[in-house]
Amino acid sequence: MKTDFIPIDYGYFDFQGKNYAKIIGRNQEGKRVCIIDSCPVYLWAILKDNLKQDKINKLIKEIKKIKLDLKGRKTKVEKVELHEKNYLGKKVKAIKIFATNYKDLHDITDKLGMPEIEKRRGYDLGFISHYIIEREITPLCWYEIEGEMLNNSQEFGGIDMALDVDFCIKLETSKKIKEEKKFTPKTLAYDIETDELKIGQGEILMVSLVSENFKKVITWKKSKQKPSWVEYVEDEAELLEKFVEYVREISPDFLVGYFSDGFDLPYLKARAEKHNVKLSLGLDDSQPKFTRGINLKGKINGIVHIDLLKFIKTAYSQYMQSETLSLNEVSKEFLGDTKKDFKLKHSSKIEEKDWEKYYEYNLHDSVLTLKLFEKMWPDLLEFSKIMKEPIFEVSRNGMSKNVESYILHNLEKFNEIPEKKPGYHEISERKQRGKYQGAFVFEPTPGLYENIAMFDFTSSYGSVIVTYNLSKSTFLEKEKENSYNIETEGKKIYFTKKQGFFPEMLKEIIEKRKKYKQELKQNPDVIKKARSNAFKLLANAAYGYQGFFGARYYCEEAAAATAAFARKLIKESIENINKEGYKVIYSDTDSIAFLQNKKTESQVLKFLKKLNSELPGIMELELEGFFKRGLWVTTRAGTSGAKKKYALLGKDDKIKIRGFETVRRDWCGLARQTQNRVIRQILKDGNEKKALENVKEVIKKIKQRKIDKEDLIIKTQLKKPISEYKAISPHVIAARKMKEKEIPVSQGNLIEYYIAETKDKKKLVRDKVKLPNEKGEYNIDYYLNKQILSAVENIFQVFNLNIKEIIEGKKQMTLGDF
DNA sequence: GAAGTGGATATACC
DNA sequence: ACTGGTATATCCACTTC
Numbered sequence: 145m146k147t148d149f150i151p152i153d154y155g156y157f158d159f160q161g162k163n164y165a166k167i168i169g170r171n172q173e174g175k176r177v178c179i180i181d182s183c184p185v186y187l188w189a190i191l192k193d194n195l196k197q198d199k200i201n202k203l204i205k206e207i208k209k210i211k212l213d214l215k216g217r218k219t220k221v222e223k224v225e226l227h228e229k230n231y232l233g234k235k236v237k238a239i240k241i242f243a244t245n246y247k248d249l250h251d252i253t254d255k256l257g258m259p260e261i262e263k264r265r266g267y268d269l270g271f272i273s274h275y276i277i278e279r280e281i282t283p284l285c286w287y288e289i290e291g292e293m294l295n296n297s298q299e300f301g302g303i304d305m306a307l308d309v310d311f312c313i314k315l316e317t318s319k320k321i322k323e324e325k326k327f328t329p330k331t332l333a334y335d336i337e338t339d340e341l342k343i344g345q346g347e348i349l350m351v352s353l354v355s356e357n358f359k360k361v362i363t364w365k366k367s368k369q370k371p372s373w374v375e376y377v378e379d380e381a382e383l384l385e386k387f388v389e390y391v392r393e394i395s396p397d398f399l400v401g402y403f404s405d406g407f408d409l410p411y412l413k414a415r416a417e418k419h420n421v422k423l424s425l426g427l428d429d430s431q432p433k434f435t436r437g438i439n440l441k442g443k444i445n446g447i448v449h450i451d452l453l454k455f456i457k458t459a460y461s462q463y464m465q466s467e468t469l470s471l472n473e474v475s476k477e478f479l480g481d482t483k484k485d486f487k488l489k490h491s492s493k494i495e496e497k498d499w500e501k502y503y504e505y506n507l508h509d510s511v512l513t514l515k516l517f518e519k520m521w522p523d524l525l526e527f528s529k530i531m532k533e534p535i536f537e538v539s540r541n542g543m544s545k546n547v548e549s550y551i552l553h554n555l556e557k558f559n560e561i562p563e564k565k566p567g568y569h570e571i572s573e574r575k576q577r578g579k580y581q582g583a584f585v586f587e588p589t590p591g592l593y594e595n596i597a598m599f600d601f602t603s604s605y606g607s608v609i610v611t612y613n614l615s616k617s618t619f620l621e622k623e624k625e626n627s628y629n630i631e632t633e634g635k636k637i638y639f640t641k642k643q644g645f646f647p648e649m650l651k652e653i654i655e656k657r658k659k660y661k662q663e664l665k666q667n668p669d670v671i672k673k674a675r676s677n678a679f680k681l682l683a684n685a686a687y688g689y690q691g692f693f694g695a696r697y698y699c700e701e702a703a704a705a706t707a708a709f710a711r712k713l714i715k716e717s718i719e720n721i722n723k724e725g726y727k728v729i730y731s732d733t734d735s736i737a738f739l740q741n742k743k744t745e746s747q748v749l750k751f752l753k754k755l756n757s758e759l760p761g762i763m764e765l766e767l768e769g770f771f772k773r774g775l776w777v778t779t780r781a782g783t784s785g786a787k788k789k790y791a792l793l794g795k796d797d798k799i800k801i802r803g804f805e806t807v808r809r810d811w812c813g814l815a816r817q818t819q820n821r822v823i824r825q826i827l828k829d830g831n832e833k834k835a836l837e838n839v840k841e842v843i844k845k846i847k848q849r850k851i852d853k854e855d856l857i858i859k860t861q862l863k864k865p866i867s868e869y870k871a872i873s874p875h876v877i878a879a880r881k882m883k884e885k886e887i888p889v890s891q892g893n894l895i896e897y898y899i900a901e902t903k904d905k906k907k908l909v910r911d912k913v914k915l916p917n918e919k920g921e922y923n924i925d926y927y928l929n930k931q932i933l934s935a936v937e938n939i940f941q942v943f944n945l946n947i948k949e950i951i952e953g954k955k956q957m958t959l960g961d962f
Numbered sequence: 963g964a965a966g967t968g969g970a971t972a973t974a975c976c
Numbered sequence: 977a978c979t980g981g982t983a984t985a986t987c988c989a990c991t992t993c
Contacts, residue, residue, distance in 0.1 A: 688979030
C-alpha cells in the first residue's frame with residue numbers, strides 16, 4: 145500500500161525481543177495512519193590509537209561472542225563492523241556493535257571492558273531519537289510511504305487490531321516530500337475544576353472540552369438552568385467515563401492543557417484509580433503514563449498530550465510582559481482575552497444559581513487553551529522540525545535540551561560519534577566549579593542625554609563561538625601554533641583553527657536565522673516568524689549550553705573563552721567609537737550606547753559599515769536604534785552610576801525602560817506608576833519640575849490616606865517551601881499567614897501583601913505585613929519612604945533635586961545653590 | 963539598643 | 977537540575993560598641 149504520511153506521535157514496542165517504532169500520523173485525507181518500522185540498533189566501541197590489525201581482529205571476535213542473559217531473556221551481539229569515524233573531531237577507528245534490542249545496549253556496554261577499547265558511546269540516545277537519526281523519518285514532515293498493510297494480522301501480536309487507526313502499515317520505503325504542505329492538526333483542549341488543589345485530594349466537579357466546532361462541559365453538579373453545551377452525569381465516576389468517551393470520539397492529534405502535566409492529567413488519573421474507572425485515552429486503549437521524577441510528564445499513546453505552560457516558558461517567556469505565566473495573564477498578552485470572572489469556592493459553598501457561572505468559567509479556560517495552542521502551533525511545528533524531535537519532547541524540553549537535540553540529529557554529516565550524557569559523578573564535579581568571568585558592563589555617568597545611538601552585536605556570543613571556533617572538540621590542552629588563544633582566569637587557553645562541528649553547526653544556525661529573518665521582512669507569515677525565532681533561540685542558547693553542567697558537549701573553557709573574547713571585542717569597539725568622535729555612555733554585554741555628538745544618522749550608519757569591515761570572523765554590529773533622549777541614574781548608595789538601569793525615548797516616541805522599579809513586579813503599583821510617570825515626563829518634555837509636582841501630589845494623597853489599597857499591594861514570589869527560608873522576609877510572613885487561614889500556598893506562588901500601621905512600635909517590616917483582605921490601614925511612612933521616594937529619589941538627583949529635603953520642607957540647599 | 967555590615971532573597975539585564 | 981554571568985535593591989541576621 146502507498147500513501148502520504150506526516151508523523152506526529154512516536155512510540156515503540158518490543159516484539160519477539162526486537163524494537164519497533166510505532167509512529168502515528170495522518171495522510172492528506174486526514175485518515176489516521178500508523179506505521180511500524182524497525183531500524184538497526186547499535187553502539188560504538190572507540191578503539192585506542194594505533195591498534196594493530198590482528199589485535200583488532202581478535203577484539204572483534206571477542207565482542208562477537210558476547211551473550212546476555214537478562215531477566216530470563218537471552219540475547220547476543222548480532223553483528224560487528226569496523227568503521228573509520230570521528231569522535232570529538234578526531235579520526236578514530238570504532239567498532240559498530242549491533243544488538244537486537246536498544247535496552248540491551250547498556251548491558252553490552254558493561255561487557256566492553258577490554259583494554260583495547262578507549263570509549264563506549266551511542267547507547268544513551270533513547271530508542272526514538274536513535275530511530276529518527278537512523279531512518280530519517282523526522283516529525284511533522286510529509287513523506288511518501290509504501291508498505292504492507294496490516295489487517296487483522298498476527299505479525300506483531302495483533303497490534304493493528306488493538307490500535308484505533310485507519311491504516312496500520314509495516315513500512316518498507318519512505319521518501320521525503322520536498323514541497324511544504326500545510327497540515328492542520330485536530331486539537332482538543334481540556335480543563336478540570338476540583339475542590340482541592342492537591343492531586344486527587346478532592347472531587348473533580350467538571351471538565352471542559354473544546355475543539356473546532358465542539359464545546360462541552362461535563363458535570364455532576366447541577367444548576368437551575370442547563371446551558372446546551374453542558375452535559376449532566378450522575379457522579380464523578382461517570383464524569384470520568386464520559387470524558388474518556390468524548391476524547392475517544394473526537395480522537396484528536398493533540399490533547400492540550402495548561403499546566404496539565406502537573407495538574408489536570410494526574411488529577412484525572414488519580415480520581416480514575418479511586419473509582420476504578422479505566423482512563424483509556426490511548427489509541428491502544430492504554431492509560432496515560434507519567435514519567436517518574438519531580439516534573440511529571442503525562443504521555444498518552446498515539447495522542448500527543450501537550451502542556452502549553454511548559455512550552456511557553458522555554459519559547460516565549462523571555463519576550464513576554466506578563467508578570468506571571470498564569471493562563472489569565474498569558475491569554476491577555478497573546479489573545480487579548482482573559483479568564484471569566486468567577487471567584488473560586490469550595491463546591492459546598494456554591495449556591496445553585498452560581499453553578500452556571502462556574503460552567504462558563506470552566507469552558508472558557510479550555511477555549512483560551514485552544515486559542516493559545518493555535519497561536520503557538522507554528523512555533524511548536526518549527527521547533528519540532530528543526531530539532532528533529534517529536535512535539536511531545538520538544539514542547540517540554542528546555543533550551544539546553546533543544547540545543548543538544550539539534551546537535552545529535554546533525555552529527556552524521558560530520559561522521560561524528562555522539563558524546564555520552566555526563567554521569568552523576570561528572571555532574572557533581574561540574575557543579576562544584578566556580579563561576580567564570582562573564583560579560584562586561586560599562587559604568588554609566590548618571591544624567592539625561594540627548595541624541596543617542598545604540599549598536600549591538602547580532603547573536604553576539606554565538607558569533608564569538610563561530611569566529612574563534614570555541615567548543616569541546618576544538619579546545620587544545622596544550623599551546624599550539626596558529627591557534628586562537630585568549631586569557632581567562634590569568635591563564636591562556638587555546639583552540640584549534642580547524643573548524644569543529646559545534647561551531648560549524650552554530651554557523652549554519654546563525655546563517656539560517658539571518659536568512660529567515662530577511663525572508664520574514666520581505667514577506668511575513670507566522671511560519672517564517674516561528675522559524676526565524678527558533679533559530680534565534682538556538683543561537684542564543686548555544687553559549688549557555690557549553691557552560692551547562694548537564695550538557696554532553698560541556699566545555700567550561702569554551703564558555704569562559706566565549707565571554708572573554710566577547711569582552712575584548714566590545715571593549716575594542718567602545719574604543720573605536722570614542723576615537724571616531726562619539727562618546728560611549730553605556731554598554732552591557734553586546735550593546736553600546738553612545739552620543740551622536742552632532743553627527744547625522746547617515747554618518748553613524750556609514751561608520752557602522754566601517755566598523756563591521758574591521759570586525760573579525762562573522763562578528764557583526766547592527767543598529768539597535770536612534771534615541772532622542774536617555775536617562776541614567778546613580779545607584780541607591782549614590783556613589784556610582786547604576787548599571788542595568790536606564791530609560792530611552794525612541795525616534796518614534798516609544799519609551800524603553802530597563803531595570804527601573806517600574807518594570808519590577810516586586811514593587812507596589814503606586815511606586816511603579818509614579819516612577820513611570822516621572823520617567824516619561826522627563827524624557828518627553830525634559831521637564832523635571834513638572835514631574836516633581838506630580839510626585840508631590842502623590843505624596844499628599846498618601847498622607848491623606850487617599851490611595852487605593854490595591855495600588856499598594858506588594859507581590860513577591862515564594863521560591864521555595866516556607867520552612868526552608870533562613871531569612872524570614874515579609875513575603876514569607878505573608879505566606880505563613882495564608883497557610884494559617886487555609887488559603888492554599890505553594891512554592892512558586894506570587895504572594896501578595898501590604899505593609900500596615902501597627903500599634904506597637906515594632907521595627908521590622910515583616911511585623912507590619914498584612915494580607916490584602918486583612919483589615920488595616922496602610923503604613924504611610926513605609927510607602928512614602930520605602931516605596932515612592934526610593935523609586936524616584938535618584939532620578940531627581942540627576943537634576944540636583946534632593947527630593948527628600950524638598951518634601952520634608954527643609955531648606956532647598958541643592959536647589960538654592962544652583 | 964543603635965549602627966554598621968554581610969547574607970539571603972528576589973528580580974532584572976543581556 | 978533542566979542554558980550562562982552581572983547587577984541592583986531590600987530586609988533580615990548578626991556583630992560591635
